[in-house]
Amino acid sequence: MSARLGNDRPPRFFGSAIGVIIVSGYLIGQLAQPQSTLFTPRSIGAEPESQSVQSQVSIHSKKPILSSIIKSTAEYSLFHPRTLRTDRYENIYVVDAGDNLVKKFSRDGKLLMKFGKGKGSGPGEFLNPRDFTVDAEMNIWVCDGKTGLVTVFRQDGSLLRTIRINAVPLRIEVLSSNQFVLMLDGQDGLFAFYDSLGRRMLGFGRLIEEQVKYGIVLDGALARLGSRAIVFAPYYSGLLARFSHKGESEFLVRTIVEIPWPRITLSPDGGSSIDHRNVPLAALALSCWQDTLYVLSRVGPQDAKESRIDVYSAQDGKYVHSIVLGQRVRDAVVTGAHIFSLADTTITVWKR
Numbered sequence: 001m002s003a004r005l006g007n008d009r010p011p012r013f014f015g016s017a018i019g020v021i022i023v024s025g026y027l028i029g030q031l032a033q034p035q036s037t038l039f040t041p042r043s044i045g046a047e048p049e050s051q052s053v054q055s056q057v058s059i060h061s062k063k064p065i066l067s068s069i070i071k072s073t074a075e076y077s078l079f080h081p082r083t084l085r086t087d088r089y090e091n092i093y094v095v096d097a098g099d100n101l102v103k104k105f106s107r108d109g110k111l112l113m114k115f116g117k118g119k120g121s122g123p124g125e126f127l128n129p130r131d132f133t134v135d136a137e138m139n140i141w142v143c144d145g146k147t148g149l150v151t152v153f154r155q156d157g158s159l160l161r162t163i164r165i166n167a168v169p170l171r172i173e174v175l176s177s178n179q180f181v182l183m184l185d186g187q188d189g190l191f192a193f194y195d196s197l198g199r200r201m202l203g204f205g206r207l208i209e210e211q212v213k214y215g216i217v218l219d220g221a222l223a224r225l226g227s228r229a230i231v232f233a234p235y236y237s238g239l240l241a242r243f244s245h246k247g248e249s250e251f252l253v254r255t256i257v258e259i260p261w262p263r264i265t266l267s268p269d270g271g272s273s274i275d276h277r278n279v280p281l282a283a284l285a286l287s288c289w290q291d292t293l294y295v296l297s298r299v300g301p302q303d304a305k306e307s308r309i310d311v312y313s314a315q316d317g318k319y320v321h322s323i324v325l326g327q328r329v330r331d332a333v334v335t336g337a338h339i340f341s342l343a344d345t346t347i348t349v350w351k352r
Contacts, residue, residue, distance in 0.1 A: 064350035070109040071346045078345040084331040100126040115153045135174040143169035163198035171222040204247030221286035233283035253317035257282040294334040
C-alpha cells in the first residue's frame with residue numbers, strides 16, 4: 001500500500017509570508033514568521049500561500065575561490081567518504097564508509113590521524129557509522145546506526161568511551177561535556193538528550209502529526225550553535241528548525257527551496273520507505289558559523305555542474321543570501337574563512 005503526504009507538496013505555514021523573487025532560475029524569498037504548529041499529512045499537502053515580489057532579496061553573485069583539493073594518494077585512500085566535519089583549527093575529518101574509519105586531514109591535505117579499528121561490532125569498530133561530530137574538547141563522537149553504539153575517541157586516536165543507546169541513532173551533536181543529542185529512528189520525538197553515561201534525559205522534536213508513521217521524510221542534517229542550541233534541516237521537506245539546549249522549539253520555518261514531499265510506501269509491518277529515484281533534496285548538509293546557518297541544497301537539473309549553499313540567520317531562520325560552488329557536491333562545511341566540500345572521493349577547500 002502506498003501512502004502520500006497530501007499531494008506531495010511542502011507543508012503550509014499558517015502565517016503571512018513576506019516576499020519572493022526569481023533569481024538565476026531559483027525561487028528566493030523571505031520566510032514566513034516562525035511557527036510551532038504540528039502538521040498533519042493533509043496540511044502537508046496544502047498549497048503554499050501567495051507571495052508578493054520584493055526586490056531587495058538577492059543571491060550571492062561572487063563564487064568562492066578554489067584553494068586546494070584533497071584526494072586519494074599512495075599514502076592513503078578515500079574509498080567511500082560519507083560525512084565531512086571540521087574542528088576549530090580547520091582540520092578536516094571525514095567518515096570513510098569504505099574502510100569504516102574516521103580520517104583527519106590538515107587543510108593542505110596531509111593525513112594526520114585515523115580513528116577506529118575498522119569493520120566490526122566491538123569497541124572502536126563500526127558497521128554503519130551514520131554520523132559524527134567533533135566536540136569543544138576535540139573529541140570525536142561517532143554514532144553507528146547498526147550497532148546502536150556511540151563511540152568517543154580522543155585526539156590521539158585512543159578510545160575514550162563507548163555508549164550503548166537503546167534506539168537507532170541517526171545523527172549526533174554534542175552541546176557540553178555532559179550533554180549530547182541524538183536524532184533517533186522511529187521515535188515520536190525526533191531527538192533526545194543524553195548524559196555522558198548514555199542515560200536518556202529528555203525527548204523532544206515533534207514536527208508533524210503521526211511522526212513515527214511518516215518520520216522517514218524527516219531524516220536530515222543536524223548542527224549545533226555552541227552550547228546554546230541545535231538546528232535541524234530535513235533532507236526532503238524544505239524546513240529549518242532550531243531547538244534550545246532544553247529541547248524547546250525556538251523557530252520552525254520553511255526554507256527558500258520549495259519541492260514536493262517524496263512519496264512514502266508503507267509496509268504491512270509498519271515500516272516505510274522512499275523511492276529515492278529522481279527525488280529532489282531541499283538540504284544535503286547543514287553547518288553553523290557564529291550566528292549564521294549554511295544549508296547545502298540540491299536544486300536544478302540532475303546534471304548541473306554547480307551546488308548552492310543558502311545562508312540563513314540563526315536567530316530567526318530568515319534567508320540572507322546564497323553562495324554558489326562551481327562543483328556538484330554532497331556535503332559541505334562553512335567556516336569564517338573557508339568552505340569545505342565533499343564530492344565523490346575528493347575534498348575541496350574554497351576561500352570565501
